Amino acid sequence: MSFPAGVFYVFAALAVVSALGMVLNLRNTVAGAMCLVVTMISLAGIYVVLEAHFVAVLQIMVYAGAILVLFLFVVMLLNLRSDAFSPPRSRIAKLAGVALGVWALVGFLGLLPGALPPIAQISPTFGSYRDVGLSLYRTYVVAFEVTSFLLLAAIVGAVVLAKRRLS
Amino acid sequence: MVVPLEHVIGLSAVLFAIGTIGALTRRNLVVILMSIELMLNAVNLSFVGFARAHGDALGHVFVLMVISVAAAEVAVGLGIVISLFRNRDSVNVEDVSLLRW
Amino acid sequence: MPFDVILKVLFIVLVGVAAFAPVITWVERKQSAVMQDRIGANRADIAGITILGLLHPLADVLKLIGKEDFVPAGAHRFLHALSPIIAALPAILAFAVIPYGATYQFPGFAPTTLVGADLDWGLLYIFAIGSLATYGSVLAGWASNNNWAMLGSLRASAQMISYEVTMGLAVVGVFMVFQTLRLTDMVVAQDTTFRIFGFLETFGIVQTLPGWLSWLRLPFWGVLVQPLGFVMFLTCIMAENKRAPFDLPEGESEIVAGYFLEYSGMRFGLFYMSEFIEVVVIGALLATIFFGGWSIPYLSQETIIGSLEPTMGAGLATALCMVAHVATFLLKVVVLIWLQMQIRWTLPRFRYDQVMDLCWKIVLPLSLVNIFVTGAVLLLVETAK
Numbered sequence: 001m002s003f004p005a006g007v008f009y010v011f012a013a014l015a016v017v018s019a020l021g022m023v024l025n026l027r028n029t030v031a032g033a034m035c036l037v038v039t040m041i042s043l044a045g046i047y048v049v050l051e052a053h054f055v056a057v058l059q060i061m062v063y064a065g066a067i068l069v070l071f072l073f074v075v076m077l078l079n080l081r082s083d084a085f086s087p088p089r090s091r092i093a094k095l096a097g098v099a100l101g102v103w104a105l106v107g108f109l110g111l112l113p114g115a116l117p118p119i120a121q122i123s124p125t126f127g128s129y130r131d132v133g134l135s136l137y138r139t140y141v142v143a144f145e146v147t148s149f150l151l152l153a154a155i156v157g158a159v160v161l162a163k164r165r166l167s
Numbered sequence: 168m169v170v171p172l173e174h175v176i177g178l179s180a181v182l183f184a185i186g187t188i189g190a191l192t193r194r195n196l197v198v199i200l201m202s203i204e205l206m207l208n209a210v211n212l213s214f215v216g217f218a219r220a221h222g223d224a225l226g227h228v229f230v231l232m233v234i235s236v237a238a239a240e241v242a243v244g245l246g247i248v249i250s251l252f253r254n255r256d257s258v259n260v261e262d263v264s265l266l267r268w
Numbered sequence: 269m270p271f272d273v274i275l276k277v278l279f280i281v282l283v284g285v286a287a288f289a290p291v292i293t294w295v296e297r298k299q300s301a302v303m304q305d306r307i308g309a310n311r312a313d314i315a316g317i318t319i320l321g322l323l324h325p326l327a328d329v330l331k332l333i334g335k336e337d338f339v340p341a342g343a344h345r346f347l348h349a350l351s352p353i354i355a356a357l358p359a360i361l362a363f364a365v366i367p368y369g370a371t372y373q374f375p376g377f378a379p380t381t382l383v384g385a386d387l388d389w390g391l392l393y394i395f396a397i398g399s400l401a402t403y404g405s406v407l408a409g410w411a412s413n414n415n416w417a418m419l420g421s422l423r424a425s426a427q428m429i430s431y432e433v434t435m436g437l438a439v440v441g442v443f444m445v446f447q448t449l450r451l452t453d454m455v456v457a458q459d460t461t462f463r464i465f466g467f468l469e470t471f472g473i474v475q476t477l478p479g480w481l482s483w484l485r486l487p488f489w490g491v492l493v494q495p496l497g498f499v500m501f502l503t504c505i506m507a508e509n510k511r512a513p514f515d516l517p518e519g520e521s522e523i524v525a526g527y528f529l530e531y532s533g534m535r536f537g538l539f540y541m542s543e544f545i546e547v548v549v550i551g552a553l554l555a556t557i558f559f560g561g562w563s564i565p566y567l568s569q570e571t572i573i574g575s576l577e578p579t580m581g582a583g584l585a586t587a588l589c590m591v592a593h594v595a596t597f598l599l600k601v602v603v604l605i606w607l608q609m610q611i612r613w614t615l616p617r618f619r620y621d622q623v624m625d626l627c628w629k630i631v632l633p634l635s636l637v638n639i640f641v642t643g644a645v646l647l648l649v650e651t652a653k
Contacts, residue, residue, distance in 0.1 A: 004169040012178045019182055019205055022198075023189035029197055030410055034347070036201050037403070039182075043208055046178075049169060050219045055230050057392040059211075062234050065399025066429055067204065067241050072406050073425045074245045075197055076418060078252045097191030105184035112173050112180075119168045120222035127218075127227060128388055129449060135224045136231065143228075147235045154239030161246030164253070 008049045015042035029075045033068055040064040051122065054129040168219055175216035182209035196251070196258040200244045207237045272380055280363045280384055283598070288605075289544040290325035296544075296609060297324065303613040328537075335533035340413055343530065347411035352531065352538035355404025358397045359545040365390040366552045367452045369562050369593045370459070370569050375582045382562075382594070383452055390451040391443075394553065395436060398508065402428045404542070405510070405517060405527045412530035420526025423620065424517035428508055430627045435504035437635040441497040441642040442490050442557055454490075455561035459568050461485040462493075470652050487565040490558035496638045498558045500631050505553070506611065507623070509546045513615035516623055551604035552597075559600050562593035569593075 021035035040063040047056035125131050136144055186209060189202030211230045218226025248258055255262050294309060298321070301308025309321040317323075339348055369382025387393050402425060409421025443449060446457045464484045468474045476482075491498045507514040518526040528539045555561055564572070569589060576585035618626070 002169055008170045008174075012174070015178070016181055016185070019185045022201060022205065023185055023193070028344070029195060030407075031344070031347070032198055033201060034403075034407070036205065039205065040208065041400075043212060046175075046212065047215050050175065050215050052215045052218065052227055052230075053389055054392070055211075055215060055227050057389055057396045058231065058234060060396040061392075061399050061432075062238060063204070063208070065396065065402065065432065067238055069402050069406060069425050069429055070241055070245060071197065071201060072403075072410070073422065073429075074248060076406070076410055076422055076425075077249070078258065079418075094192045098188050100191060101184045101188035104187060105180055108180035108183075109177060112176060116172045116176065117217070117220050119172065119220050122219070122222040126222065126224070129392065131224050132227045132231070136228050140225075140228050143232060147232055150239050151235055154242045158242040158246035161243065162249045 004049045008046055011042040011045040011049075015039045015046070018042065030072060033071050033075060036071075037064050037068050040068065050127075052127040054127060054132045172216055172220050175219075176213050179209045179213040179216065182206075182212065194259050194261055196248050196260055197245075199260065200241065200248070204237060204241070207233055276382065276384055279368070279382075281360075288548045288601075289541055290329075291322070292544045292547055292605060293325050293328065293540075294322055295605070296612075297321070299606075299609040300613050332534050332537040337535065338530070338532040340530045342413040344411040344413070347407050348530075349535070351404050351408040351411060352528075352535045352542075353404075354407065355401060356538050356542035356545065358401040358404075359542050359549050361397050362394050362549045363552070365393050365451055366549075366556055367455055367561055368552075368597045369590055370456070371452070372586050372590050374586055381452055382590070386452050387450065389449050391439070391449045391454075391557070395432070399432055401508075401546075402432075404539075408531070408539070409527035412527075414530050416523045416525075417527050417529045419523045420517045420519070420529065423519075423523075424510060424527055427510070427514065427516060427623060427627075430624065431504045431507040434627055434631045434635055435501060435508065437632065437639065438497055438500035438504055439557065440635070441494045441638045444639070444642050444646060445490070445493050451556050451561075455556055455563060458487065458489050458560035459563035460488045461566060462488045467649075470649060472652070485566070487560055487563070489560045489565075494558070494638070494642070496634065497642075498554075500635050500638065501558070502554065503626070503631055505550050506608065507627070509543065509550060511543065511547075511608075512612050513618050514623060515617055516620050519617065547605055547608055548601065550608065551601040554604045555597060555600040559604070561600075562597040564592060564596050 015038075018035040018038035022032045022039065025032040025035060040059060044056040044059040044064070047053075047059060123131075183206050186202045186204075186206035189205065190199050193199055193202065211233055214226040214230050214233070218224065218230075251263060252258055297309040300306075309324045310318055312318065312321065312323040312327040314323060339345060364384035365387050367381065367383035367386075371379050371381040373379045405424040405428070406421045409417040409419075409424070412418075442454075446454050448454055448457065462485065463469075463482055464486055465481045469476065486492055510517050516526075518528075523529075528536055531539060563569075572589045572592065573582075573585050576588060580588075
């Protein structure tokens with residue numbers, strides 16, 4: 001096994017374990033958020049193995065560096081020390097949730113063999129910020145501009161929702 | 168490509184399933200939002216994997232779009248969490264069943 | 269691992285982390301003494317020898333190691349132990365992509381570049397690593413189970429996220445001018461000069477410049493082509509470092525010591541050291557992006573090697589050039605560290621609303637204006653050519 005492949009499998013295991021840690025951690029919301037940080041950083045490592053350097057950097061900068069800090073900020077602001085809620089959601093609903101997730105997973109994995117495209121050759125600049133930037137600003141510029149409107153709407157929405165009094 | 172595409176997409180499916188289970192079974196609104204983030208990330212992973220397989224940067228562009236949608240979703244979602252906590256003193260989704268029949 | 273990689277890593281660790289950072293704690297004490305009209309740190313001695321107080325860092329370390337390693341009741345032990353490490357690690361990792369010398373071709377060897385890792389996305393790497401530094405301070409406050417510490421980390425997280433955004437926007441103008449994110453290329457691009465009045469010729473205002481005007485040249489440094497960007501970037505990166513005037517997360521007079529209130533001994537020492545390692549990183553980063561890194565103004569690498577080579581041979585000329593470049597880089601870093609010390613001991617602490625106003629109402633719009641103006645000028649130059 002080559003070194004990058006080893007990196008992939010190590011990060012993959014790390015991502016799955018920490019994702020499970022986030023979902024199964026019932027006691028502590030901050031620890032759950034930190035587990036999700038580990039998942040995000042592992043995914044960034046996997047992106048590097050898959051030659052998506054720019055996306056890997058954005059993954060760390062935006063997800064790990066901003067979005068999850070926002071989660072931590074809110075958890076600390078609301079002081080959610082423990083996660084012990086009552087009454088518990090019914091066991092049937094929980095089982096149904098898990099069963100649905102497992103069913104979806106089995107379905108996905110069953111579809112996988114033979115359904116995937118062949119691997120194409122790539123240029124050495126594939127995944128660099130120049131490559132992604134050129135297609136972002138030349139081919140998909142409309143989608144990019146629409147995204148800016150989405151973010152503006154989100155900012156206004158968040159302020160309206162979270163502000164105590166709008167005067 | 169250093170690993171088979173099946174493994175990348177398989178990992179993506181596993182993460183997506185974990186996110187689904189988290190979103191369906193947890194009652195803490197913040198954790199539900201985090202599970203949705205995990206599902207979005209799983210989708211991003213398959214985008215990156217397919218982008219590598221096709222040798223096309225479109226997948227990367229799509230990931231950027233997903234990331235900005237996720238950022239918008241988190242901003243609004245956490246805004247809702249804060250105003251909910253202010254009104255109900257709880258982030259348990261079962262405490263906000265006001266509109267449920 | 270190849271031999272030269274080990275040498276480079278050793279150089280970075282020994283000079284950047286192990287030598288610079290402790291000395292800076294002494295510089296900080298001396299600077300504060302100068303600003304407050306005191307003599308300053310000069311008491312620590314070994315058998316009566318004080319060496320201007322340079323032994324104080326050593327005494328600090330000995331004292332911190334000797335202290336009790338205290339974990340408060342109700343603290344999250346694992347995260348409490350982890351957060352000083354998370355705080356210190358990004359600062360050290362950032363050194364990996366900062367070039368401290370050019371690419372040198374010694375006769376008989378492969379060309380070697382004096383940089384830890386020559387990444388194509390070097391500056392993005394620094395931003396990504398820097399954005400992880402937030403976790404150190406945020407988790408420290410939460411894991412301590414102390415209300416003051418929690419307030420400190422709330423302040424730290426809001427401040428650092430806000431300034432990260434504007435820090436990215438502040439350097440976009442530099443990317444546009446140098447057209448690269450690779451830090452080594454960025455320094456090579458600055459290892460040249462430009463004619464101050466050259467734009468008159470480019471835009472056809474005059475046909476040819478009169479003699480002496482065309483001789484006036486300036487080094488093509490980031491600070492000279494992007495002055496506004498430099499001021500914005502300096503503001504943001506000092507706010508990221510959380511030192512005065514941006515030390516709201518620590519705010520001794522309001523929230524005791526902020527997020528590291530419940531830390532003692534060497535764990536506190538790690539927070540303390542990471543702050544000073546960050547000062548060195550900031551100095552090195554500013555030198556690389558805005559002050560031409562290793563480049564000596566008006567003496568490009570070809571000029572130096574070309575003029576020395578006939579008399580002393582290629583090998584010795586290259587070696588001399590290398591030493592001169594590394595010395596220049598370190599000199600620039602020292603000057604920029606001094607600038608940070610000067611700012612830190614001159615300005616009083618802001619109020620928290622002022623910090624946020626500065627970020628979102630002043631730095632952000634000005635950065636956007638800077639990007640727009642830079643783009644317009646570049647477009648005009650492009651069409652005029």
